[in-house]
Amino acid sequence: MDAWTLEQRGLAGVKRRLRREQRQLKLRRFFRSKQAVIGSLIVLLLALAALLAPVLAPADPLAQTVSDRLAAPGGEYLLGTDKLGRDLLSRIIYGARVSMIVGMSVGLSSMVFGMIVGLYAAYYKALDNVLMRICDGLSAIPSTLLAIALMAMLGQSTFNVILALSIVYIPRMARIARSSALIVKEQTYIEALRSQGASSFRIIWGHIAPNILSAVVVQASYNFANSIITEAALSFLGVGVPAPQPSWGNILSEGREVISSAWWMIVYPGLATALAVMGTNVFGDGLRDILDPHAN
Amino acid sequence: MLKYVIRRLLTLIPVLFIVSVVIFLLIHLVPGDPAAVMLGDQATPEQIAALRETLGLNEPLVLQYVHWVRDIFHGDLGTSLFMSGTMWEIIRSHMIPTVQQTLVAIAFATIVGVPLGMLAAVKRSRAADQVISAFSIIGVSMPSFLMGLGLVLLFSVKLGWLPSSGYKEIGAYGWGTHIRYLLLPGIALGFIEMGLIIRMTRSSMLEILGADYMRMAKAKGVSRFRMFARHAMKNALVGIVTVVGLAFISCLGGAAVTETIFNIPGIGKLTLNAVMRRDYEVVQAVVLVVSLLNVLCTLVLDLLYGLIDPRVRME
Numbered sequence: 001m002d003a004w005t006l007e008q009r010g011l012a013g014v015k016r017r018l019r020r021e022q023r024q025l026k027l028r029r030f031f032r033s034k035q036a037v038i039g040s041l042i043v044l045l046l047a048l049a050a051l052l053a054p055v056l057a058p059a060d061p062l063a064q065t066v067s068d069r070l071a072a073p074g075g076e077y078l079l080g081t082d083k084l085g086r087d088l089l090s091r092i093i094y095g096a097r098v099s100m101i102v103g104m105s106v107g108l109s110s111m112v113f114g115m116i117v118g119l120y121a122a123y124y125k126a127l128d129n130v131l132m133r134i135c136d137g138l139s140a141i142p143s144t145l146l147a148i149a150l151m152a153m154l155g156q157s158t159f160n161v162i163l164a165l166s167i168v169y170i171p172r173m174a175r176i177a178r179s180s181a182l183i184v185k186e187q188t189y190i191e192a193l194r195s196q197g198a199s200s201f202r203i204i205w206g207h208i209a210p211n212i213l214s215a216v217v218v219q220a221s222y223n224f225a226n227s228i229i230t231e232a233a234l235s236f237l238g239v240g241v242p243a244p245q246p247s248w249g250n251i252l253s254e255g256r257e258v259i260s261s262a263w264w265m266i267v268y269p270g271l272a273t274a275l276a277v278m279g280t281n282v283f284g285d286g287l288r289d290i291l292d293p294h295a296n
Numbered sequence: 297m298l299k300y301v302i303r304r305l306l307t308l309i310p311v312l313f314i315v316s317v318v319i320f321l322l323i324h325l326v327p328g329d330p331a332a333v334m335l336g337d338q339a340t341p342e343q344i345a346a347l348r349e350t351l352g353l354n355e356p357l358v359l360q361y362v363h364w365v366r367d368i369f370h371g372d373l374g375t376s377l378f379m380s381g382t383m384w385e386i387i388r389s390h391m392i393p394t395v396q397q398t399l400v401a402i403a404f405a406t407i408v409g410v411p412l413g414m415l416a417a418v419k420r421s422r423a424a425d426q427v428i429s430a431f432s433i434i435g436v437s438m439p440s441f442l443m444g445l446g447l448v449l450l451f452s453v454k455l456g457w458l459p460s461s462g463y464k465e466i467g468a469y470g471w472g473t474h475i476r477y478l479l480l481p482g483i484a485l486g487f488i489e490m491g492l493i494i495r496m497t498r499s500s501m502l503e504i505l506g507a508d509y510m511r512m513a514k515a516k517g518v519s520r521f522r523m524f525a526r527h528a529m530k531n532a533l534v535g536i537v538t539v540v541g542l543a544f545i546s547c548l549g550g551a552a553v554t555e556t557i558f559n560i561p562g563i564g565k566l567t568l569n570a571v572m573r574r575d576y577e578v579v580q581a582v583v584l585v586v587s588l589l590n591v592l593c594t595l596v597l598d599l600l601y602g603l604i605d606p607r608v609r610m611e
Contacts (some may be wrong), residue, residue: 051543137314140594141587142549145567149583152571153325229439233553236441239571249441256445256557259460260453266445274442 021226030289036286042279049093050100056091061246071264080264088264091246092272098158098247099276102231105162107224110169115216117170118177119204122185132178132252135171147230151239157240161234165227176219180212214291221287232273248273251264300602300609304595311591316368319584320361321574323351334377334574350375351577373584374577376570383581386447387563393463394562398547398552399473400482405489406540412498414532417505428494435491440550444484444557451480461559485551489543493536500535504528534604541597545590 030036058078065085073080079088115133121131138146150164185208193203234240235249236256241251242254248269255265323330330337331347351359367374373383416428452460458480466474504510505528513523552564559565563582570578602609 132332133310134314136311137318140311140315140591141318141583142546142590144550144552145583145586148552148567148571149322149579150325151320152574152579153576155327225437233439233441237552237556237568239568252441253447259445259448263449263453266449270442270445273439277437277439 024288030286031260033286035282036062036290039279039281039283039286042275043283046096046276046279047100050097053093053097057087057093059087059090061086061090061094062244063087066069070258070265072262073245073264073268079268080262082251082265083258083262088251088268091251092248092269095246095248095251095269096273096276098235098241098245099228099231101158102161102165103224103228103280106165106169106227107220109162109166110173110223111216111220113166114170114173114219115177115209115212117174117177118216119208119212120179121174122178122181123200123204125206128178131174135174138167138171139175144230144233147234147236148239151234156239156242161231161240164234165230168230169223169227173216173223177212177216180215181208184208184211200261218284218288218292221280221284225277225284228276229273248276297602297609301599304598304602308591308595312588313558315587315591316365318583319363319580319587320364322580322583324357326508326576329353330576334576336574368584373581376578377575378573379575379578383578386566386578387582387585390561390563390566392562393560394548394551394564396474396480396556397478397485397551397560397562398544400478401486401489401547402540402543403486404483405493405543406536407488409493410497410536413494414501416494416498418500420502425498429498432491432494432498435487435494437491438487439553440484440488441553441557443497444481444554447480447484448557463558463560463562477558478560481554481560484557485547485554486543489539489547492543493539496535496539497532498572500532501528504531520541538597538601541593541600545593548589 063086065081067111068077068081068085070083071077071085072083073088076088077087079092081088082091117135123126147164147168150167151160154160154164190203190207193207198206231240231247232249232252235247236253238250238253240249241247249271252266252273255262255269259266326333329344330347331344331351331353332494335343335347348354350416352363356362371384373387375383376386379386412428412431416425419425448460451458459477462477462479464473464477510523510527513527518527548563551560551562552568554560555564556568563586567579567582570576570582
């Protein structure tokens with residue numbers, strides 16, 4: 001762009017153009033990254049399955065047909081039935097709902113609260129010690145064990161799974177948000193803002209927050225992936241999503257009881273879980289390459 | 297070094313304080329009266345009142361915490377509603393199978409992970425490296441319950457080579473049977489750690505292979521084998537020891553899943569049984585002990601680090 005057009009458009013125009021170029025760059029990086037494309041396709045697929053479960057599922061996931069207990073795959077039931085004669089395919093499709101709801105809620109809540117904690121810890125030195133010691137303490141308890149203990153006390157429900165996993169993942173997010181924010185805080189433009197008399201609130205949310213967003217979003221995508229695994233593990237152990245409601249974890253748990261006679265009860269929900277885990281992890285890797293290329 | 301040790305020990309205080317507060321507060325997360333929930337529908341008001349008294353629930357919260365911590369320092373971790381013996385005995389007897397399983401897991405992860413990681417580094421960017429790297433990605437992202445179920449399906453149900461569940465003590469059954477029963481749970485538990493060890497070994501090996509002293513060794517005319525065994529291995533070991541140490545901690549905390557699949561009476565199974573029976577004091581005690589072990593292991597690792605690498609002490 002030559003000087004003449006620069007003057008013509010003014011500073012606002014230049015800003016807009018720069019922003020557009022950045023967006024295009026990110027988009028180009030996205031489509032060039034095989035991981036990001038494959039990952040987001042898988043996540044999209046799962047989200048669609050979760051959203052359209054009532055349309056896609058061939059049967060009611062809770063309807064029991066006693067005469068068709070543990071029917072092998074094929075025929076009327078594409079993926080077979082469980083020991084209560086419920087259609088496995090429908091249960092897996094509805095199970096995607098639980099995984100997606102838990103994954104997205106935990107990803108989002110850990111992002112929001114982790115960012116709040118991390119930003120304020122980085123900005124106010126006095127808060128830093130208190131908040132970070134709390135995070136240290138929480139992360140000193142092994143995460144699976146903490147999640148199990150929390151579920152034991154709170155009681156089984158999808159909401160409590162989200163609550164427990166958020167408590168487990170917020171400290172890690174806070175740590176990442178804090179360390180990114182500490183770097184941003186030392187930049188000259190933050191000093192300039194402060195000397196202009198900008199309020200702390202404006203500096204934190206208007207100027208530091210947007211600059212740490214990439215790192216936070218990348219971590220949120222990993223939390224999304226990890227909470228899908230942990231939810232499945234908790235439900236598998238019988239302390240996650242309660243029984244009649246299908247979740248991949250509790251389908252697998254029922255499958256374990258009939259593992260020697262009904263392989264499909266393990267293989268299909270297992271494949272669904274593996275696909276989701278791989279997909280969300282690859283999605284996270286792709287996202288990192290696009291948003292936070294220096295992290296790798 | 298002494299200054300480093302003291303500084304490191306001081307950082308433990310706030311961590312232990314927070315851990316204890318969190319675990320103490322767990323029981324207060326129970327909706328309603330914990331004593332009533334623990335005893336179930338059949339309990340009489342007198343029984344509930346008595347349990348409230350033993351749990352100390354009638355005191356103010358801060359006082360409850362102070363008493364709870366005091367009891368812990370006196371070696372009293374609370375009592376189980378269903379199991380006899382002191383809490384220490386209960387935890388110790390359940391800890392043994394978990395530690396044995398963890399040792400098998402670590403052995404598997406190290407024996408498979410370290411050579412594969414080294415091979416990948418030496419054959420960098422070639423087919424072997426790509427296959428191994430893909431394998432390690434699968435390892436890292438495969439949840440242990442899927443791995444465990446898959447192993448049972450393949451090796452027990454389909455091939456019939458290994459037992460699908462159970463735990464056999466060394467004393468009563470001998471080493472052979474003992475290990476045979478721990479093989480599948482150990483592999484399931486150690487698979488993720490194997491993936492991590494491959495990654496770590498590969499990257500630290502690559503760093504070392506590109507280092508100046510390796511070029512120097514090559515220029516001196518040191519043989520390929522000697523270069524590898526004497527110069528590279530020694531330096532790679534520091535990183536590998538750390539990963540193995542961390543793997544040990546995460547296996548201890550994550551054994552609940554494999555113990556459920558393979559029906560091993562370990563610490564994870566103890567926790568889950570306590571959860572099902574609302575034996576909350578057992579849950580608190582187990583979480584406390586495992587967290588303390590975790591903190592202790594991290595401390596030992598950090599001190600080892602300081603010992604091996606003087607730069608760490610200066611930070």
